[in-house]
Amino acid sequence: MVAKSEETCYGCTVQNGFKQVLSIPMVVDGEVKGIITVYLTTDRVKEGEMELLKTMANDLAFAIKTLELDEVKKRAYEQIEKNIEQFAVLIDHIRNPLATLQAIAETKMDVDVADMTIEQIKRIVDVIKKLDEGWIESEKIKEFLKKYR
Amino acid sequence: MKVLIVEDDIALLEALKLMLSDFEVEVAVNGKDAIEKYQTFKPDIVLMDIVMPEMSGIDATKEILKIDKDAKILAITAFAKHKGKEMLEAGALEIIEKPFSKSGLIDKIKKHAD
Numbered sequence: 001m002v003a004k005s006e007e008t009c010y011g012c013t014v015q016n017g018f019k020q021v022l023s024i025p026m027v028v029d030g031e032v033k034g035i036i037t038v039y040l041t042t043d044r045v046k047e048g049e050m051e052l053l054k055t056m057a058n059d060l061a062f063a064i065k066t067l068e069l070d071e072v073k074k075r076a077y078e079q080i081e082k083n084i085e086q087f088a089v090l091i092d093h094i095r096n097p098l099a100t101l102q103a104i105a106e107t108k109m110d111v112d113v114a115d116m117t118i119e120q121i122k123r124i125v126d127v128i129k130k131l132d133e134g135w136i137e138s139e140k141i142k143e144f145l146k147k148y149r
Numbered sequence: 150m151k152v153l154i155v156e157d158d159i160a161l162l163e164a165l166k167l168m169l170s171d172f173e174v175e176v177a178v179n180g181k182d183a184i185e186k187y188q189t190f191k192p193d194i195v196l197m198d199i200v201m202p203e204m205s206g207i208d209a210t211k212e213i214l215k216i217d218k219d220a221k222i223l224a225i226t227a228f229a230k231h232k233g234k235e236m237l238e239a240g241a242l243e244i245i246e247k248p249f250s251k252s253g254l255i256d257k258i259k260k261h262a263d
Contacts, residue, residue: 091228096158100161
């Protein structure tokens with residue numbers, strides 16, 4: 001009935017017997033998520049009704065925010081998952097040429113040059129090991145998020 | 150001694166052939182290729198990369214061990230921390246992390262092939 005009167009005539013609420021219109025903001029953490037509009041057929045809001053409506057509006061705001069946060073968490077998790085995968089692939093892309101370089105150094109280079117090259121390879125491997133440790137930590141975080149998302 | 154090297158990185162494959170020039174070597178560039186070459190070449194030991202196109206080293210290891218339960222497969226990988234456990238569960242004897250030294254690699258081959 002309300003929808004029909006709204007669709008046909010915004011000014012007809014009084015004609016349809018409504019005496020008051022209440023607009024209640026839906027608030028969560030100081031942020032307005034929307035407004036609930038209530039049409040009343042009575043002159044006054046009964047005691048406790050206003051509080052009840054405010055509570056309902058805020059509960060709805062909380063529910064909306066929860067849904068929004070779930071969506072943000074889902075997107076963040078997907079991005080972390082993607083980053084971790086790329087990270088592992090990048091490490092692979094570094095280790096493979098290093099292995100090639102080490103093989104060439106040991107089989108084709110003069111001993112002095114080979115030793116210098118292998119020393120530098122070891123330095124890079126040390127950096128990769130640290131990256132690997134970071135990867136393991138990221139994996140743990142990913143699993144934690146998966147559990148609680 | 151016959152060694153089958155399974156590696157999709159062609160530069161590394163060539164470098165490994167240099168490292169293992171004292172051995173009789175055959176190469177494969179993915180898991181499927183490895184299964185075929187294993188049956189024709191009959192290697193004493195397989196050096197198997199893990200992440201490869203067509204068929205991974207993990208699946209290839211399982212398939213080769215179905216064909217020959219005594220197959221000796223060593224994983225050579227950049228993914229030791231990430232895929233090593235899975236590869237050992239598939240039946241690989243040891244994980245060798247890239248990069249590796251020639252002497253280290255040969256020691257491991259001899260250790261497992263004997």
